[in-house]
Ligand SMILES: NC(=O)C1=CN([C@@H]2O[C@H](COP(=O)(O)OP(=O)(O)OC[C@H]3O[C@@H](n4cnc5c(N)ncnc54)[C@H](O)[C@@H]3O)[C@@H](O)[C@H]2O)C=CC1
């Protein structure tokens with residue numbers, strides 16, 4: 001496949017390595033240094049685009065892919081408030097997009113485990129639940145996209161929680177969640193690729209499920225596999241559609 005990389009930073013560069021290893025060709029690499037190279041014409045030379053850019057640029061990049069009728073895999077996070085709008089655009093323009101807050105196999109298994117545990121906990125009101133995420137200090141968005149997916153998995157399956165709220169540890173803002181609110185605590189520490197923990201705590205004990213990414217390799221390989229999966233599809237998909 002001919003692949004356009006929209007975003008050639010930490011993730012884009014590892015994705016390139018896996019794509020080449022799997023026999024693909026990189027026909028376009030866009031970063032903040034060559035934004036002028038992203039044109040309808042240049043995109044049309046790709047079978048698929050993979051976007052790992054920034055929360056501020058991702059929506060423009062998606063529009064550019066729709067305009068060129070090029071399927072796009074979106075790994076960028078921090079834009080999910082616009083998800084429904086993007087889905088509508090995708091459907092009405094007969095385009096193709098797959099997004100995922102996390103492309104690693106381990107985290108997608110973790111998402112399922114999280115939902116199962118949340119369902120079980122409906123019978124055990126003594127447990128209070130909290131989500132924690134830790135990422136490197138260059139991360140632009142908080143909470144992480146993965147933490148949002150985890151929190152939605154809890155809110156959708158645990159009756160006593162109806163919404164999530166986020167506290168970035170180390171800032172002056174301290175939150176006091178109400179009983180029906182799920183706290184996501186975000187920590188920013190040098191060089192952490194991504195750690196997510198769900199903690200159920202009672203007076204007498206604690207249950208913790210935790211995913212630790214040792215590197216960015218799982219995210220990057222997952223993005224290339226997602227692009228391969230998307231090749232002959234049409235429509236709006238999430239990473240969950242691959243794992244189903
Ligand atoms: N879904 C997943 O599995 C994962 C998602 N991510 C997300 O991917 C995104 C990128 O992460 P990193 O590579 O770590 O960030 P990074 O900061 O290392 O790279 C971002 C790249 O985007 C480029 N860029 C800036 N404006 C652009 C524009 N208008 N068009 C195209 N590129 C532009 C920058 O020059 C840079 O090359 C973040 O939103 C992050 O949260 C990161 C890892 C895994």
Ligand SMILES: O=C(O)C1=N[C@H](C(=O)O)C[C@H](O)C1
Nearest residue numbers: 077101102139144145146194
């Ligand atoms: O910015 C990152 O690095 C990561 N972002 C994704 C997220 O926001 O969940 C996935 C992974 O945790 C790494």
